[in-house]
Amino acid sequence: MEFTDADRRVRWLGRGLLFLGAAVVLVLLWPFYSVPTGSRGVVTQFGRIVGIEGEGLAVLPPWQKLHNFSIRAEKADIENAEGSTSDTQPVKVSMTVRYSIATDRVAEVFEKYSHDGDLSSYVQTATQEIFKAVTAKYTAPDLIAQRAKVSADINAALREKLSLYGAQVINIDMRNFAFSESYMHAINDKVTQEQLRLAAENKLRTVEAEQKQKVAVAEAEANARKAEADGEAYASLAIAKAQAEALRVQNAALAQNKDVLELRRIEVEKVKAEKWNGALPQAIYAGAPVPFLNVSK
Structure with a gap:
């Protein structure tokens, strides 16, 4: 059986309509959806939320719809x-x-x-x-x-x-x-005044510190001079006490033995006699001592 050109055209047209219908049905009934990273898929059915899909592939029946909802920052x-x-x-x-x-x-x-x-x-x-x-x-x-x-x-x-x-x-x-601009000016003025006040206080503290340092130095010098004077006075007192004690001991010794004084006088005269060269003085005044002569020799 042979087909005419008209029959062939009808057949091709029928096939085209069939493919087109299949494509339309496939698009309308396509069940595969994807939810991108950083999103969630809100599934609605006739306007009502029926589920939430996570990231990745989502398979839905044709009467449901997927809405991508961002959860990114x-x-x-x-x-x-x-x-x-x-x-x-x-x-x-x-x-x-x-x-x-x-x-x-x-x-x-x-x-x-x-x-x-x-x-x-x-x-x-x-x-x-x-x-x-x-x-x-x-x-x-x-x-x-x-x-x-x-x-x-x-x-x-x-x-x-x-x-x-x-x-x-x-x-x-x-x-x-x-x-406001006026308030900012007021703040700046206040900051400036505060800085000046702090500078003045710092300068005052510096002067006070210097004065205290000078007072401390003066007090230290005065204390040193006082200590030196006290030391000298103490030394003088100690010497005086020692001399007084020596005199006391000497007087006590003389009081106990009166012959000691006579012995010392004899010792002095002996020293003078030993040093005498035999010459008499040229002039003898009344009351002048005459050299002692040791006639025993």
Whole structure:
């Protein structure tokens, strides 16, 4: 049986329609899906969440739909967040908050807040509120002096606030506080005055230290002179006591033996006689001693 060209065209057309229909059915009924790294697959059925798929291959029936939901770290920039200190000084700050969605709350966040894991608008609003609440507890000077504590308070309050939205804070990058221009001038003037005061106190302490050093040196010299004088006086007293004691001992000896004095006189006369050369003095005055003559020799 031979086919005409018309028959062949009909057959090819039928085959084409068959392949096309199969392709359409395959596309409509394709059961294979993939969940990329750093995401979760939210499975919905007629708009209702029926499951969460992890990273990798997901096989779903055609009446279910897969939504890729990011759990990667995201960031929200808050520029010029405004607040007011307890002493009514306006203050601004810029911050960057990095956060991510808690993996066990993906379904809740998808249902209530975001279909893709982006909560930047919620984070910005919450950060503004927290900044106002925290800065209202501090005076302007304390806000500057206790920056680390202020940052910790904001961090703690923001963690608690964002947990309501199923988000967890990774870190907060907070830039410098900005006050009004007039207040910044006042702070600079105060800092300058404080520096001058500290310099004056340091100079005063230096002068006082120098004066104390001079007094200490003078006292040391006076004590040295006093010690030297005391030593000399003590030595003189000791010598005087020794001389007095010697005289006392000598007088006591003389009092006990009167012949000692006569013996000493004889010894003196003997020495004079031994030294006499036999010549008489040229002039003898009344009462003058006459040399002793030893006639026995």
